[in-house]
Amino acid sequence: MNVAVIGAGSWGTALSQLLGVGGHDVALWARKDEVVASINERHANPRYLSDVTLSERIRATTSYEGALDGADAVVIVTPSSLMRETAQAISAYITDETPVIICSKGVEEGSGLLPVEVFEAEIGGKGRLAVLSGPNHAEEVIKLMFSATVVASSSQETARFFQELFATDTFRTYVSDDTCGVELCAAFKNVIAIAVGLSYGIGYGDNTSALLMTRGLAEMSRLVAACGGNPITCMGLAGTGDLIATCTSEHSRNRRFGEMVAQGKTLDDFTASTHMVAEGALACRTLQTLADMYGVELPITSVVRGVVWEGDDVKQAALDLASRPLKTEFYGI
Numbered sequence: 001m002n003v004a005v006i007g008a009g010s011w012g013t014a015l016s017q018l019l020g021v022g023g024h025d026v027a028l029w030a031r032k033d034e035v036v037a038s039i040n041e042r043h044a045n046p047r048y049l050s051d052v053t054l055s056e057r058i059r060a061t062t063s064y065e066g067a068l069d070g071a072d073a074v075v076i077v078t079p080s081s082l083m084r085e086t087a088q089a090i091s092a093y094i095t096d097e098t099p100v101i102i103c104s105k106g107v108e109e110g111s112g113l114l115p116v117e118v119f120e121a122e123i124g125g126k127g128r129l130a131v132l133s134g135p136n137h138a139e140e141v142i143k144l145m146f147s148a149t150v151v152a153s154s155s156q157e158t159a160r161f162f163q164e165l166f167a168t169d170t171f172r173t174y175v176s177d178d179t180c181g182v183e184l185c186a187a188f189k190n191v192i193a194i195a196v197g198l199s200y201g202i203g204y205g206d207n208t209s210a211l212l213m214t215r216g217l218a219e220m221s222r223l224v225a226a227c228g229g230n231p232i233t234c235m236g237l238a239g240t241g242d243l244i245a246t247c248t249s250e251h252s253r254n255r256r257f258g259e260m261v262a263q264g265k266t267l268d269d270f271t272a273s274t275h276m277v278a279e280g281a282l283a284c285r286t287l288q289t290l291a292d293m294y295g296v297e298l299p300i301t302s303v304v305r306g307v308v309w310e311g312d313d314v315k316q317a318a319l320d321l322a323s324r325p326l327k328t329e330f331y332g333i
Ligand SMILES: NC(=O)c1ccc[n+]([C@@H]2O[C@H](COP(=O)([O-])OP(=O)(O)OC[C@H]3O[C@@H](n4cnc5c(N)ncnc54)[C@H](O)[C@@H]3O)[C@@H](O)[C@H]2O)c1
Pocket: 007, 008, 009, 010, 011, 012, 013, 031, 048, 077, 078, 079, 080, 082, 103, 104, 105, 106, 136, 137, 138, 139, 275, 276, 277, 278, 279
């Protein structure tokens, strides 16, 4: 197959490698000329995961037309804040039937729309759209360490198409019809990873981390149920699986970002020092928009938003979280 991958950050590079190793020809769209030159001439991304030699099946370009010409499938891996811009940029170069899979994790600011909904609005064809998410740190996937993921689409045919496209001996793919649940889990787990980073950053231990992950899962499940997703998705790879990976991994940018904020650093400090996205920073705001729309209570998300965007004191926020009225363990799911 000829596959166009749009976005050459860590995850776009890792997915390109996975597809190349799987025997597909990959046209990888990158923003910067130096990234394109390095991938085409030296088979390495100079900025992300640069120690890995990339498959010779990967050809990079800064041209959308060049990447998308003749593509049998399109893989979207730009930051979630750029979903609408990316959808508009590719629309002129794909057919009405070209299958498109979104691998970014977030929710659109303002509208509260999920990436798949943004793409449906911009390029149409709900049935050809899919999303991919799971506990998949690029640093491990690119080194072909055994991982698994979920591919969700409203069309079983599209889900199966991408399941086959991505499956390799080291990357196991499952299908689902719950695009809403998978995408909300993907955005949510990043916020909880920031909370875990904040918690370690102020000196709390593993009990607090487990509490945040578990109650974060309860928040995630309430929002998924309210938005029309299937709460059982939260028990799967996109929910619990990715929550565990992101909250516990040394690779997690979101957790690292939380630790930095606890030390008084800002989102700009994180971005300048890593050139990477901590998607949870935006998601704590966008998920709150959705929660307000659906009348769902998200106490941990609200604390993260207050600390990241309003300068709330982390220790005081933790005390406020702990001193809320006592509750039943499960409600609203
Ligand atoms: N890194 C992972 O392990 C991983 C795994 C699964 C999903 N994801 C998701 O994939 C998406 C992309 O993340 P990543 O890790 O590949 O990125 P990254 O953090 O490694 O790099 C940032 C990327 O954003 C691009 N970028 C920044 N500003 C841009 C702009 N104005 N226009 C176009 N591109 C711009 C950069 O060129 C670069 O490709 C995110 O939604 C992330 O949550 C990442």
